[in-house]
Amino acid sequence: MESFTYARATETAAAIAAHDAASAFIAGGTDLLQLLKAGIQSPRHLVDINALDMAAIEVTPAGARIGALARMADVADHPGIVEHFPALSQALLLSASAQLRNMASMGGNLLQRTRCTYFRDPAPAACNKRRPGSGCAAIGGENRLHAILGGSDACVATHPSDLAVALVALDAVVRLQGPAGQRTVPVEDFYTLPGATPHIESVLRQGELVVGIDLPGSARARRSHYLKVRDRASYEFALTSAAVGLDLDIQAGTVRSACVAMGGVGTRPWRLRAVEAALVDAPVDDPATWRTAAARATDGARPLEHNGFKVELAKRTVQRALEETAALR
Amino acid sequence: MATSAILVPVMDVTLRVNGVEHVLDIEPRVTLLDALREYLGLTGTKKGCDQGACGACTVLVDGRRINACLTLAVMQPGRAITTIEGLAQGDVLHPLQRAFIDQDGFQCGYCTAGQIMSGVALIAEGHTRSDAEIREFMSGNICRCGAYPNILAAIKAAAGGSA
Numbered sequence: 163m164e165s166f167t168y169a170r171a172t173e174t175a176a177a178i179a180a181h182d183a184a185s186a187f188i189a190g191g192t193d194l195l196q197l198l199k200a201g202i203q204s205p206r207h208l209v210d211i212n213a214l215d216m217a218a219i220e221v222t223p224a225g226a227r228i229g230a231l232a233r234m235a236d237v238a239d240h241p242g243i244v245e246h247f248p249a250l251s252q253a254l255l256l257s258a259s260a261q262l263r264n265m266a267s268m269g270g271n272l273l274q275r276t277r278c279t280y281f282r283d284p285a286p287a288a289c290n291k292r293r294p295g296s297g298c299a300a301i302g303g304e305n306r307l308h309a310i311l312g313g314s315d316a317c318v319a320t321h322p323s324d325l326a327v328a329l330v331a332l333d334a335v336v337r338l339q340g341p342a343g344q345r346t347v348p349v350e351d352f353y354t355l356p357g358a359t360p361h362i363e364s365v366l367r368q369g370e371l372v373v374g375i376d377l378p379g380s381a382r383a384r385r386s387h388y389l390k391v392r393d394r395a396s397y398e399f400a401l402t403s404a405a406v407g408l409d410l411d412i413q414a415g416t417v418r419s420a421c422v423a424m425g426g427v428g429t430r431p432w433r434l435r436a437v438e439a440a441l442v443d444a445p446v447d448d449p450a451t452w453r454t455a456a457a458r459a460t461d462g463a464r465p466l467e468h469n470g471f472k473v474e475l476a477k478r479t480v481q482r483a484l485e486e487t488a489a490l491r
Numbered sequence: 492m493a494t495s496a497i498l499v500p501v502m503d504v505t506l507r508v509n510g511v512e513h514v515l516d517i518e519p520r521v522t523l524l525d526a527l528r529e530y531l532g533l534t535g536t537k538k539g540c541d542q543g544a545c546g547a548c549t550v551l552v553d554g555r556r557i558n559a560c561l562t563l564a565v566m567q568p569g570r571a572i573t574t575i576e577g578l579a580q581g582d583v584l585h586p587l588q589r590a591f592i593d594q595d596g597f598q599c600g601y602c603t604a605g606q607i608m609s610g611v612a613l614i615a616e617g618h619t620r621s622d623a624e625i626r627e628f629m630s631g632n633i634c635r636c637g638a639y640p641n642i643l644a645a646i647k648a649a650a651g652g653s654a
Contacts, residue, residue: 163520164520165499165500165518165520166500166519166520167500167519168500168502168519168563168565188563188566190562191561191562191563191566192543192558192561195522195560195561195562195563196542196543196561198520199541199542208519208563210565210566212566235555258631259543259546259558259630259631259632260556260609260612260613260616260618260628260629260630260631261543261546261549261556261557261558261609261631262543262558262561262631264555264556264557265557265558265561265562395626395630396626396627396630397630397631
């Protein structure tokens with residue numbers, strides 16, 4: 163790692179005011195330190211934010227407020243989260259390892275960077291995200307794990323966070339605090355598409371901190387589920403994944419509403435509104451309901467040379483996730 | 492051409508490891524893993540991947556298992572850090588250490604310290620209700636020799652004994 167100075171922040175506004183382009187905030191550090199060790203980022207100054215008062219987890223039937231410094235393990239095990247937002251707990255428990263979940267913060271997980279090997283290896287491979295204008299080695303190279311949705315001619319890197327997928331499905335918002343004050347942004351709008359500027363990954367402004375995540379309670383949040391498909395049984399990033407929530411009219415035997423988002427397939431978590439629309443008023447006991455809706459999951463997909471299998475796998479992942487969610491309790 | 496003096500930002504940090512306080516004068520970029528191994532001579536904790544993927548560097552901080560390679564020493568003052576060297580009470584092995592010997596839970600031994608530290612925390616967490624749960628919650632510790640079946644047996648033996 164390049165050398166840096168280090169300070170521990172004791173007050174949020176002061177930490178934000180002192181932040182400049184050569185600084186980095188550090189919480190759990192589990193992705194940041196990988197990036198520093200690989201030489202992909204080299205801040206001159208680290209600001210440790212772990213002492214800031216941002217780790218509380220509050221859950222009521224109306225919703226949840228989660229501090230950005232809450233650790234992934236603590237949120238996953240929180241009884242209120244397990245009861246009212248099970249897909250969130252599952253997405254967290256299917257992420258990383260127990261050791262990493264004990265260290266990593268919720269805010270840090272949202273800000274983790276892609277696992278694309280051309281991005282992560284600082285050798286001279288072309289990477290517009292790491293070095294704007296240098297090209298994209300993945301498009302004509304090894305791209306089995308890359309995105310089929312949301313890519314551009316400049317970048318096809320997959321977004322790696324399971325947590326972000328669950329939050330997008332569950333209509334969560336992030337609370338941000340910066341030099342200009344506080345604002346909230348739906349997680350669905352937080353990440354940007356690579357377009358011509360893949361080095362820009364979110365709407366976070368210089369000096370802004372993610373301070374919390376809020377989720378609205380709902381029937382479909384309580385009947386929610388996260389399914390992750392991987393090459394290995396555990397401890398690996400997703401090939402495909404789906405977060406699903408269903409509000410079922412048990413008496414009528416139909417779906418009132420659904421929320422569906424996918425991971426592993428997009429340059430950011432992918433909300434599937436066409437799938438959701440196809441489920442409204444659909445009969446729960448007809449297997450065709452889930453298959454027909456899931457067929458819309460890959461509208462607009464553009465497979466690359468090595469990841470064409472993701473198109474079919476994505477549809478089946480959504481279908482299975484819907485079936486499993488409908489069958490809960 | 493102007494040259495600038497390079498100031499090496501050395502800091503004091505007090506680490507409490509296995510009940511003993513150590514004051515170190517180190518750069519902030521020293522990981523907890525390197526502080527333990529290179530500055531404190533506690534080489535029981537191993538460096539496998541140095542990027543949080545293998546678990547060989549697992550230690551306990553305030554009883555919670557973490558990867559020492561992915562945190563900085565300067566971030567851990569005042570915490571109770573436990574390494575493999577701190578498990579035994581004198582010559583009396585921790586029950587999980589005993590179980591790894593009895594169940595033949597290692598071949599080369601390189602992953603073993605991390606496996607044991609991770610397993611101690613796993614048992615304290617209560618994630619030992621089934622083989623599947625143990626495997627899932629131990630998935631952050633990998634073993635190139637493939638000693639997994641006996642690692643599982645060792646954890647079950649130790650967990651059963653403490654139930």
